[in-house]
Amino acid sequence: MFKKLLMAASLSSMTVLAGFSSSLALAAAPMAKTPAPGYFRVMLGAFEVTPISDGTVELQVEKLLAQPVAATNHALSKVFLMTPLETSVNAFVVNTGTKLILIDAGAGSLFGPTLGKLIANLKASGYEPSQIDDVFITHLHPDHVGGITANGELLFPNAIIHVDQHDVDYWLSKENLDKAPADQKGMFQGAMASLNPYISAKKLVPFNGNTEFMPGVRAYSSYGHTLGHTVYEVESKEQKLIFIGDLIHVGGVQFAHPEVTIEFDTNQKEAAAARERVFNEAAKDGVLIGAAHIQFPGLGHLQKDKKGYEWVPVNFTQMH
Numbered sequence: 001m002f003k004k005l006l007m008a009a010s011l012s013s014m015t016v017l018a019g020f021s022s023s024l025a026l027a028a029a030p031m032a033k034t035p036a037p038g039y040f041r042v043m044l045g046a047f048e049v050t051p052i053s054d055g056t057v058e059l060q061v062e063k064l065l066a067q068p069v070a071a072t073n074h075a076l077s078k079v080f081l082m083t084p085l086e087t088s089v090n091a092f093v094v095n096t097g098t099k100l101i102l103i104d105a106g107a108g109s110l111f112g113p114t115l116g117k118l119i120a121n122l123k124a125s126g127y128e129p130s131q132i133d134d135v136f137i138t139h140l141h142p143d144h145v146g147g148i149t150a151n152g153e154l155l156f157p158n159a160i161i162h163v164d165q166h167d168v169d170y171w172l173s174k175e176n177l178d179k180a181p182a183d184q185k186g187m188f189q190g191a192m193a194s195l196n197p198y199i200s201a202k203k204l205v206p207f208n209g210n211t212e213f214m215p216g217v218r219a220y221s222s223y224g225h226t227l228g229h230t231v232y233e234v235e236s237k238e239q240k241l242i243f244i245g246d247l248i249h250v251g252g253v254q255f256a257h258p259e260v261t262i263e264f265d266t267n268q269k270e271a272a273a274a275r276e277r278v279f280n281e282a283a284k285d286g287v288l289i290g291a292a293h294i295q296f297p298g299l300g301h302l303q304k305d306k307k308g309y310e311w312v313p314v315n316f317t318q319m320h
Contacts, residue, residue: 037124038117040297042317044288045236047216050093050125051290051297054106054147055115058084061250064263072253079252087250089115089143090298092243092290093127094234096216100127102135102156103232103243104292108146110190118147119155132159136219138245139164139226140171141264142190144292149194154201161198162213164221165206167228168195222247222278224270231278240287247275249293256308279309288314 038053062072062083076082089111092103106118119129135156137145140163148155170176171191180188198204211219216235223229225246232243248254249262258275261268282289283302291298299314 038121038296039125040299041125042299042314044094044234044241045239046097047234047236048095049234049241049290049299050095050127051299052091052093052106052118052121052125053296054089054091054121054143055117056086056088056296057107057111057114057143059087059249061085061087061253061262065250065253066261066263066268067253067257072250075253075256076250081252085250085252087293088296088298090290090292090294090296091118091147092298093122093125093132094217096214096234096236099133099214099217100131101217101234102132102159103290104138104144104245105135105156106147107143108148108150108155108194110142110146110186110194115143116147129156130158132156134213135159135161136213136217136230136232136243137161137163137167138231138243138292139229140167140187140191140195141226141246142187142194144245145194146190149197152193152197154197154203159203161195161204162219163195163204163206164219164228164230165208166223167226168204168206170227172196220278222274224267224272224274225265227266229271229274240285241290242278242282242287243290243292244278245292247271247278248291251291251294251311255302255311256305258308280304283309 040051042049060083062069065072089106091106094101094103107115109116122129135148148161171188172195177185177188195204207219209221218233219230220233222231229245231245234241254260258279259272261272265271279302283304286301289300289302301312303310303312
């Protein structure tokens with residue numbers, strides 16, 4: 001009897017050790033170090049909205065924001081962040097049922113190897129670039145327009161590109177390029193390289209100021225960050241979503257202190273005023289926000305909080 005118990009205990013120990021050994025083997029597997037494909041989905045009335053990640057880029061925001069370095073570092077530490085800040089670059093697909101629309105297009109190859117993932121993530125989400133009917137660009141900085149072209153080829157061959165005329169006139173001007181400081185010439189060159197193939201194909205259609213493009217899709221001027229910076233509003237069944245482009249870059253600082261501007265702003269006073277105006281209306285009306293540089297998927301609501309705002313991210317949904 002004792003021998004039987006001893007044998008049973010021995011077998012049990014061997015089973016446990018085998019399981020433990022198996023667990024160790026699994027734990028020793030190589031780390032994947034890649035996330036799931038970068039797309040998300042929500043419904044807005046009858047419209048389907050798909051945020052698409054173009055990747056992230058590290059920014060020395062303490063050197064870019066118009067406030068003391070210590071203030072930036074302190075604000076970021078309160079939300080468990082630090083510099084360089086890993087900053088999302090988001091684009092958004094809106095399926096109206098009759099049109100497939102892309103809001104902003106990421107950086108393509110213009111901003112380094114950690115960006116330029118738009119096309120791969122768009123395909124992973126179930127869409128092909130050839131299906132896009134219209135591309136609406138908030139402004140012509142390279143991380144918003146670089147993804148429409150690769151090596152001079154149209155990545156969205158069937159799409160019309162829409163940009164405010166003020167940005168077209170400024171960023172596509174050879175005179176402005178020639179006058180620009182050396183460290184800013186790349187911004188002009190990136191805009192030109194991205195848009196010129198569409199101009200040649202007669203697929204760039206600029207607009208001027210507030211514009212309604214089709215039922216439920218409108219542009220509103222939010223000049224300041226650039227001369228033609230634009231926010232886009234989509235609406236379906238009385239539900240609204242506003243795509244705010246670069247009205248904000250560093251949520252950990254600028255939600256609480258919307259008066260803080262960033263070096264990228266062409267006119268900092270106007271950029272701050274545009275942010276305050278759009279944020280105040282969005283918080284008052286409770287509309288959904290789509291932000292280019294808030295951590296992916298960049299969707300949420302704003303609530304007024306003392307002198308600033310609180311960001312409330314969207315709830316995860318499986319779209320039942």
